[in-house]
Amino acid sequence: MIATVLYFVFLRSAVVEGALNPWAEGSASGGDCFCEAFLPNSTFPIGQLISLENTAVEINYKLELEISKVEMYEVKLQVYIAKITNLTVLIELMERDPDSYNELQLEEVKIQIKQVEALIVELKASIQTSSTVLISIRQQISVVIAVLTELEITYDKNLVLVTRREYIILQQKLEECERRHDELFNPDIGICTHSGIRRISKPIISQLNADLTSSYAYGGWGKDSKPMPGSENMYWYSASSDTTVNRIIQYSDYYKLIMRQPFKIHSLYVQYNYDRRGTGNNYVVRENTMYYQFRSPFAMAKWNMTSATIEYKVVPEASTQFSYHYSANQNLDFAGDESGLWVTYATAESKGKLVLGRINEESFEVEEVWQTSIFKPSVGNTFMVCGVLYATRSVDSKTEEIFYTFDTRTEQESYVSIPFEKFQEFYAYLDYNPTDQKLYMFNNGYYVAYHVWFNHEGSLTGE
Ligand SMILES: *[C@@H]1O[C@H](CO)[C@@H](O)[C@H](O)[C@H]1NC(C)=O
Numbered sequence: 001m002i003a004t005v006l007y008f009v010f011l012r013s014a015v016v017e018g019a020l021n022p023w024a025e026g027s028a029s030g031g032d033c034f035c036e037a038f039l040p041n042s043t044f045p046i047g048q049l050i051s052l053e054n055t056a057v058e059i060n061y062k063l064e065l066e067i068s069k070v071e072m073y074e075v076k077l078q079v080y081i082a083k084i085t086n087l088t089v090l091i092e093l094m095e096r097d098p099d100s101y102n103e104l105q106l107e108e109v110k111i112q113i114k115q116v117e118a119l120i121v122e123l124k125a126s127i128q129t130s131s132t133v134l135i136s137i138r139q140q141i142s143v144v145i146a147v148l149t150e151l152e153i154t155y156d157k158n159l160v161l162v163t164r165r166e167y168i169i170l171q172q173k174l175e176e177c178e179r180r181h182d183e184l185f186n187p188d189i190g191i192c193t194h195s196g197i198r199r200i201s202k203p204i205i206s207q208l209n210a211d212l213t214s215s216y217a218y219g220g221w222g223k224d225s226k227p228m229p230g231s232e233n234m235y236w237y238s239a240s241s242d243t244t245v246n247r248i249i250q251y252s253d254y255y256k257l258i259m260r261q262p263f264k265i266h267s268l269y270v271q272y273n274y275d276r277r278g279t280g281n282n283y284v285v286r287e288n289t290m291y292y293q294f295r296s297p298f299a300m301a302k303w304n305m306t307s308a309t310i311e312y313k314v315v316p317e318a319s320t321q322f323s324y325h326y327s328a329n330q331n332l333d334f335a336g337d338e339s340g341l342w343v344t345y346a347t348a349e350s351k352g353k354l355v356l357g358r359i360n361e362e363s364f365e366v367e368e369v370w371q372t373s374i375f376k377p378s379v380g381n382t383f384m385v386c387g388v389l390y391a392t393r394s395v396d397s398k399t400e401e402i403f404y405t406f407d408t409r410t411e412q413e414s415y416v417s418i419p420f421e422k423f424q425e426f427y428a429y430l431d432y433n434p435t436d437q438k439l440y441m442f443n444n445g446y447y448v449a450y451h452v453w454f455n456h457e458g459s460l461t462g463e
């Protein structure tokens with residue numbers, strides 16, 4: 001009898017939502033309530049889904065507002081640039097022929113310069129505020145996507161699908177808004193006139209990896225650092241439950257990545273008696289080619305995903321004795337930046353101190369090396385930006401910091417402190433991508449990214 005009532009309760013709560021309290025119906029049967037034993041764990045919380053859909057409407061409204069602001073900034077910036085151009089022309093004229101201008105005209109130009117200056121300060125402040133809003137929207141979406149992923153794993157995937165689609169569309173809209181915003185804020189993608197990293201954003205959590213398991217903690221994700229024409233939006237992902245690199249998966253864009261719809265899965269497993277697997281999760285993708293640490297023999301490998309061919313090269317000095325702080329087997333770490341392809345490792349001769357090498361992309365040889373003074377096992381990870389090596393270390397379970405830089409252009413090293421927040425403590429992958437100036441981290445199985453801000457002394461976006 002009680003079982004029948006409870007079954008009815010289950011049916012209703014499955015249809016209506018968790019908000020309809022099954023306990024009320026259970027008590028109505030008159031007896032003691034021991035519903036717990038009968039209630040299936042798979043009762044779908046429709047109420048939660050409805051609330052997530054309402055949140056989508058809210059986020060969309062906020063996003064539309066930000067998009068209109070970005071449009072306004074773009075117009076304003078164009079007007080200011082025109083004003084500055086006019087003033088520059090006028091000042092040149094005055095300089096050439098100072099005698100034909102009077103005091104009053106000079107004063108007028110000075111006032112105009114002051115006005116443009118004030119407008120730029122104002123615009124800078126608005127862009128900064130807007131940037132904070134975009135990051136908070138990004139985080140709000142990430143939280144919902146995480147909840148949806150959880151619902152998808154626990155309950156029925158199909159029920160979640162529509163809501164998930166809505167959020168992915170929001171994410172794409174946000175991505176586009178961020179791109180336009182970044183162009184205003186960071187009009188220098190690919191340019192190296194800045195003097196290094198100033199600040200790193202809060203972590204932007206995209207979602208749990210495509211295998212939907214946090215036991216796949218050893219992996220990486222990102223974009224091509226030198227994309228072939230037409231594959232600028234491509235994302236790649238690779239992960240495993242240990243440090244072995246078995247495969248790499250490619251997605252045509254962000255939407256496909258989040259929907260877990262790859263266009264290509266490249267297996268590196270043994271084929272025709274040839275084991276192409278890697279280890280250590282410190283790969284990069286550049287020109288549709290994956291550079292990674294070959295497992296056997298210990299070497300750097302180049303897996304051309306266009307031609308599906310492989311090449312490997314032993315680096316005689318590199319040692320397998322020294323890995324990074326967080327994970328084993330990270331002996332060769334690849335990085336791609338604005339200026340080329342790089343590899344770091346440690347040598348027995350240097351007793352574990354990190355060595356940085358530049359790889360010649362044509363010959364696939366390490367053509368130049370620099371010795372740093374940092375001990376590799378105490379380093380969290382490294383990445384390259386504009387020919388400068390950045391090394392991180394753990395501060396505490398929630399904080400990581402860039403503590404060291406080595407500039408290959410000046411051969412200068414320096415100890416710095418640029419802290420940034422971690423989503424979760426353990427991470428197996430960190431790299432910079434020069435095409436969007438973002439850091440990509442594989443953080444305990446989650447796709448995490450960061451915006452990077454650079455020092456631009458005396459420029460519009462600098463401090
Ligand atoms: C229901 O399932 C979820 C996800 O598998 C689990 O975390 C939770 O402990 C389960 N609850 C009960 C009461 O079994």
Ligand SMILES: *[C@@H]1O[C@H](CO)[C@@H](O)[C@H](O)[C@H]1NC(C)=O
Nearest residue numbers: 079080081082083084085086
């Ligand atoms: C720049 O100068 C031209 C010609 O003198 C003028 O027509 C235009 O309005 C000026 N633009 C601004 C933004 O001041």
Ligand SMILES: *[C@@H]1O[C@H](CO)[C@@H](O)[C@H](O)[C@H]1NC(C)=O
Nearest residue numbers: 286287288289304305306307
């Ligand atoms: C990969 O292979 C294609 C086709 O053979 C070739 O055109 C391309 O240059 C190769 N890429 C690299 C990075 O070697």
